[in-house]
Amino acid sequence: MLRLEKLTKTYKTGDQALKGIDLEVPKGQVLALIGPSGAGKSTMIRCINRLVEPTSGAVWLDDADLTGLGAGALRRARRQMGMIFQEYALVERLTVMENVLSGRLGYVGFWRSFLRRYPQSDVDEAFRLLDRVGLLHMADKRADELSGGQRQRVGICRALIQNPKLLLVDEPTASLDPKTSRQIMRLITELCRERGLAAIINIHDVALAQMFVPRIVGLRFGEIVFDGPPNRLTPEKLTEIYGEEDWEATIETVDEDDDEAAA
């Protein structure tokens, strides 16, 4: 469904963030992208929806190459890709409901969105999603009144209301405590299963990735150095991705259960 072909990004400074990435994500597959800071994880998912312009290569979403699209077509393509951000990136001075409905901006016209007169079906869907993540009672609160975990749930609703085929998730748990991190990861993977969504999840926490995600891709210096199921991620592989370190503890935490990490 999503296919990256020789995707390359060279920044103006000359830094090569991505060196010809080839990757295929079938429909409904959730994939974790791991790698050290600066490996190009964030650049890669931003090249997919062109928040960052790739230098060369192609991004195929179904039958369309996104790299060649004009402004209008890009806008329509972005509707099919929901994005969830590090630090939530909610618009803090808007209400929870406005934040969720902002996921429909690609579908409604300017005046409708300006006057906040969304179609009833959108409003109903927003209520349904907020109920699903347990925040229905918060609909009219301002986003900056929420806790970190709650904000990320709103971020998830905002991505899902786009009715996307694909979720791009950038460090969803980076600023959350261990327990909330697990809850958020569980929620994201559950929702993907319910809706048959594919997802690419950038994540620092290797143990968390192994716990929830069936396929892991390791990125180092802009190149894919690992692609496989979590149980093939050995200390040797981790050393290849991140560099020398004692990995036993990281891998062991995988089969422990939730509350211990939260404690």
Next chain:
Amino acid sequence: MSHRELDDMLGRGWRKPHFVRNPVLRWSLGAGFLAYLVAAYLTIEVDWGRVYEGLDRGWQFILAFASPDFVSRASDIWEGLLESIVMTVAASVVGILISIPIGLGAARNIAPLPVYVICRGIVAISRALQEIIVAILLVAIFGFGPLAGFLTLSFATIGFLSKLLAEDIEAMDKSQAEAIRASGAGWMQWINYGVQPQVMPRLVGLSMYRVDINFRESAILGLVGAGGIGATLNTAFDRYEYDTAAAILILIIGIVMALEYLSGIVRARFQ
């Protein structure tokens, strides 16, 4: 770091490094500034005899505040005040409405380079020309009266508000705006959802402040014939009617204070 290095450091005391590292340069900069200051004060000529005479006149003026005369020129004052208020409100509304698109264009993080250069150019011109100079020019073109004042204040508002709005936009949180763009929003929607909520409190605060400035300026612009309460004030001074002048000044102070209070309430609502 080796331990020998640490041993050398221990017990040595620590001072914040000087802003100018070179001690010779540092002291000569200080001495030079002091010398300039002394020389500058020595050039100010004061005629103490004249000051002594003037004290009396000043005292008269201050005494007038004890007995301000609102009555004998009441209709002139009322007319001037009304003209000033109309000028202020009209110029603020027009100025703010024009400032918003120019402010958007003058923010480097959202405007393409050509638009940015043009908008920054407009801001620079507006800020370079002082209100009084613009007013003199516009009075020459449109004749005496509040029209010239209104245009002057609108023009000045654009320079002030666009610049500060643009700077606030440049300092906004990128990720919030990015999230809106990722949803497939169009440009106008992006501004409305991603940018506007972030800069709204500052825009409201600055606009209220500008209304305040415009009212005070309207009292000055009268001195060069651009209408408003300033014209009335000028006439009062010309006729040595200090009590009427005092009444006008008290009214201006009162209105400015009321605006300040109002702006506090409005800004609190828009946090």
